[in-house]
Each structure stands twice: as structure tokens, then as C-alpha cells.
Amino acid sequence: MLVDNPALRNYWYVVAESTDVDSTPRGVRLLGTDLVLYRPADGAVVAAPDSCPHREAPLSAGRVELGRLVCAYHGWTFGDGGRCIRVPSADAGTPVPPRSHLTTVHTVERYGLVWVCLGEPAAGIPEMPAEDDAAYRRINSGVERWEASATRMVDNFMDISHFPYVHVGTFGLADRTEVPKITMEPLDAGYFGYRYEAEVANESAAGASSSGLAAKVLTRVMTTGFTLPFTVRSTIRYETGLDHLLLLCSTPVDDVTSYFTFVVWRNDDFSVPGEEIIAFDRAIGAEDKAMLERIPGSLPLDLTATVSVQADKPSVEWRRQLAALLAGR
């Protein structure tokens, strides 16, 4: 199983949006491990194994009361940082057992997302400098569950040769099948990828909302790059100087199921509602999802197991680097 590889535990993954962690505990699964998320009184999201230290009841079946997580089975109660603060069956003067506290895992909120690392972080959270630039706004899209391997998702997000097939319903142009020679290079902010120009369809109302332009066909100046293990960033610059930056986060729930969320940053005039802006990206994501959910299993990391051509260079490079990470090199 890919998700059993210990090296993967030392990276950050998106398991929810910040707004998903509210008045109820939330159960999520990361790399085959069930976790509970809750927001205690001090506001710092806690993530811990979804198993009560008392009798292993799922804590996600409990409730959150005044910033405290209460187990549904015998009411043991957990507060800031996962500390057990009450065992209802014991009288008020008895201290809680020393091992009653939750064994929390690293959790950080950034870009409106909850990121979790099960081990010790070997790298930071992927960078998006636009987050701190007042000229840009951020638009979150929600977290979806895809019945697809995160390996298939990154392979797809690094790939442009599927545009004239999978994406003819949105931005793909059916006759633009040839992919120019790709050069992989370090991009800014820690991403490794390539620069290219893409002619895209701009026929739909959703597409026009996204581009802010009326022409039927547009040229976008783009970069697409990855950071290990499963994050992809695409940047789009239109001729007007409008930047549309996309962070595509794929989280392995297990080998064949993933969470997917995308986040957009834009230096537009903030006048069009965010949901209208990202409707086009949502439709594009749905096209990818429909294809990827038809492909069983993980993408083989053995490069000889599938046939690749020049247009697959970005994915081949990502797979090579991922295989090195998994091998501890």
C-alpha cells in the first residue's frame, strides 16, 4: 500500500476547510488513519486519532460543548490541545489519569484550510505568496471526496495533453492536440514545473466570469508545478495582467480515495462574487473527476509500467521525485 509508506507521514495534507471545523467534531481519514478534528475554546484546531483513550469509541461520534469535545460513550471531556479535563464517573476532586489526554498530531490552519502532518514535518506547507499581497483575494472551494488515487490526480493536474479531450466542455479546444516541447525547471516559491502558453476556449458565461474577457478564444500564459508529495500549483496570466492562481491539493485518504480542494487567488477588482469566479474551475474539476474515478488503483511509480511520451514529461519528473521520497533518498 502506497499510503503505508512512512515517508508520507512527514508531509502536510489538507483534511478540511477551517469553516468545516465548527460546532460538531469532524471525522476525517488521512493515509488510512482515522482522525477527529475539533475546535477547542482557545481556537487552535485539534487533530487526534478518532479513538477515545478510555474504551476506543470514535470521538467523532461525540459532541462539542463550549469548546470541549465530549465523548459519546462515557462523557470524558477534552479541551485545549486535546487535554482530558473531565471524567464524569470520578468525583470532582480526583485528578484525571495521566494517559487520558489525546495524542494529538501537528495541525496548522493556512489559506482557509486545515493542514495535518501525522509525523514530523519534513517540509513546510506549500507557499502561496499572494496570500500576503493585498492586491489579491482568496477564494476557497470546499473539500470534495474523490474515488481516485492522489497519484492519478497529480498526474492529471501536471498534464495538458488531456485538455482537448476531457475539457472540451469547458476550456479545451478539440483541435489543439499537439503539446510543444516542455522544459521542467524550478519555478518560484518552491514549485518545480514548466511554463507554457495555452490557447483556450472562452465561450461560456462561467469562462467569461473567470477570465473577465469576451473573446471566444484566449491565450493564457501559464505555469504548472508541483511540490512533493501531492500539491500542484497552476498560475494563469491573461493579457490584461489578471492573475488567476490555483492551488490544487490532493490528500490520500487511502490508496484509492482522496480529498480534493482547490484554492484561487486573483488580483481582480473583487467586484464579481467569488462563487461566480470559481464556477468555471469547478466545472473543469468535475471533468477531471469523472475521468479519474474510472481508472482503478494507484498510478504505478515504476516508470516502465506505463508508456509515456514527451508530453508526459512533467508527470514523469514528479513520479521520479516521488519515488525517491518514498525510498528515503
Ligand code: FES
Ligand atoms: S470510550 Fe470515551 S468516555 Fe468511554
Ligand SMILES: [Fe+2]
Ligand atoms: Fe484536467
